[in-house]
Amino acid sequence: MSPTREQWGSRLGFILAAMGSAVGLGNIWRFSYVTGENGGAAFLLVYILCIALIGIPILMAEFTIGKKAQSDVVGSFQKLAPGKPWITAGILGVASAFIILSFYAVIAGWSVYYFVQYVIGGINTDPGDFFGGFITDPVQPILWQFIFMVLTVGVVYVGVKKGIEAANKILMPLLAVLVIVLAGYSFTLGGTQEALSFLFTPDWSALTNPDVYLAALGQAFFSLSLGMGALITYGSYLKKEDKLPGAAVSVAGLDTGFAILAGLMIFPAVFAFGINPADGPGLVFVVLPGIFESLGGMGQVFGILFFFLLAAAALSSAVSLLEVAVAYFMRQFNWSRKQTSLIIGAIIFLLGIPSSLGMGVWSDVTFFGKDILDSMDFIASNVFLPLGGLIIALFIGWGWKRVDALEASDFGESTWGTVWLGILRYFAPIAIFVIFLRSIGLF
Numbered sequence: 001m002s003p004t005r006e007q008w009g010s011r012l013g014f015i016l017a018a019m020g021s022a023v024g025l026g027n028i029w030r031f032s033y034v035t036g037e038n039g040g041a042a043f044l045l046v047y048i049l050c051i052a053l054i055g056i057p058i059l060m061a062e063f064t065i066g067k068k069a070q071s072d073v074v075g076s077f078q079k080l081a082p083g084k085p086w087i088t089a090g091i092l093g094v095a096s097a098f099i100i101l102s103f104y105a106v107i108a109g110w111s112v113y114y115f116v117q118y119v120i121g122g123i124n125t126d127p128g129d130f131f132g133g134f135i136t137d138p139v140q141p142i143l144w145q146f147i148f149m150v151l152t153v154g155v156v157y158v159g160v161k162k163g164i165e166a167a168n169k170i171l172m173p174l175l176a177v178l179v180i181v182l183a184g185y186s187f188t189l190g191g192t193q194e195a196l197s198f199l200f201t202p203d204w205s206a207l208t209n210p211d212v213y214l215a216a217l218g219q220a221f222f223s224l225s226l227g228m229g230a231l232i233t234y235g236s237y238l239k240k241e242d243k244l245p246g247a248a249v250s251v252a253g254l255d256t257g258f259a260i261l262a263g264l265m266i267f268p269a270v271f272a273f274g275i276n277p278a279d280g281p282g283l284v285f286v287v288l289p290g291i292f293e294s295l296g297g298m299g300q301v302f303g304i305l306f307f308f309l310l311a312a313a314a315l316s317s318a319v320s321l322l323e324v325a326v327a328y329f330m331r332q333f334n335w336s337r338k339q340t341s342l343i344i345g346a347i348i349f350l351l352g353i354p355s356s357l358g359m360g361v362w363s364d365v366t367f368f369g370k371d372i373l374d375s376m377d378f379i380a381s382n383v384f385l386p387l388g389g390l391i392i393a394l395f396i397g398w399g400w401k402r403v404d405a406l407e408a409s410d411f412g413e414s415t416w417g418t419v420w421l422g423i424l425r426y427f428a429p430i431a432i433f434v435i436f437l438r439s440i441g442l443f
Ligand code: PHE
Pocket: 021, 022, 023, 024, 025, 026, 027, 100, 221, 222, 223, 224, 225, 226, 228, 230, 317, 318, 320, 321
């Protein structure tokens, strides 16, 4: 370990940063449209099972690896298991960081644009037309994607402690309050009955569709920032005396709470406005402006606040994505943090441009019927992240000695420790494997 490696200012700082990574566009933008596309309640149920039975144990595994190794995602595997194939998870993780951040910045750019739009007066035309006009423009969205990437690089450039720890303390509670207030208002719009049955009364026939399981698994990994070493990297800035299991459960609980609240905010309005819940990635960018419009004069204030906080939440997630790649390249090539953030940030920005163009001028470019952004998202979230998580689970479950794993995780010899290891050894790998096989139609 290099003597200059940073550490978190406090255990609270670490938990807040991990929460900042978890809570982002995944909870509001991605959760609502994926839930909408997959039929609502049955998907939500599988999603919550994925969080509880696969997500939290692997979250713990990542924290444990990071804290023990005190290195970046690739370095951690090199250090703990030199010359072993486990390092594949590290390489997949860095690749996922590039792919996810490339399209994440596109959507985050949309949020920044909407924020600015509300500052200068709000959206006074049909929200659907407005959104469509904006995302199909070949230049505008890329400009906002660029602005968002500059912000992300700026934070990572300044460094872990100063950059990330402070802002989360104020902005996340604010976002929570705002989402609750908006959910309350959304309930008055007239679509509540339909929304509640859509979200909480499962249509069991949806469970015969294998895509629902992969979508839920991918959403669980994406939303928890899991399977690509973001949480290994954050865990690596922990001091030895910091305790892990409580942190893992709080991060997952908060993240899931945010997602469900977002659902309660979006879906009543979706049904009240007669929008199709399966409308896809534009859902929140059309529904929320609709809500704000119906608020009359106050709408602009809510629009400003909401899109500001959404962009801020996206920023703390984007920072954790960039940090995975930067921490790796810094050590690997002995570059400075500043130099690395600029170079990697520039590459990721360029990599994201096709995702943006795929909304308009390149909309003919599709893979298996998905546009460019959707394809990037599918590969990273539904394939790389669960695969990374599978390897991480096997690594601790089978590559570590039982006593070491229990000690490093702070479980010690305890029932929970035994359950945790059992899940990492058997349940999580088998479940992920089966979901993969089902989705490629093997059974
Ligand atoms: N969890 C973040 C969100 O919900 C996205 C993310 C994925 C961040 C993977 C880091 C790693 O928005």
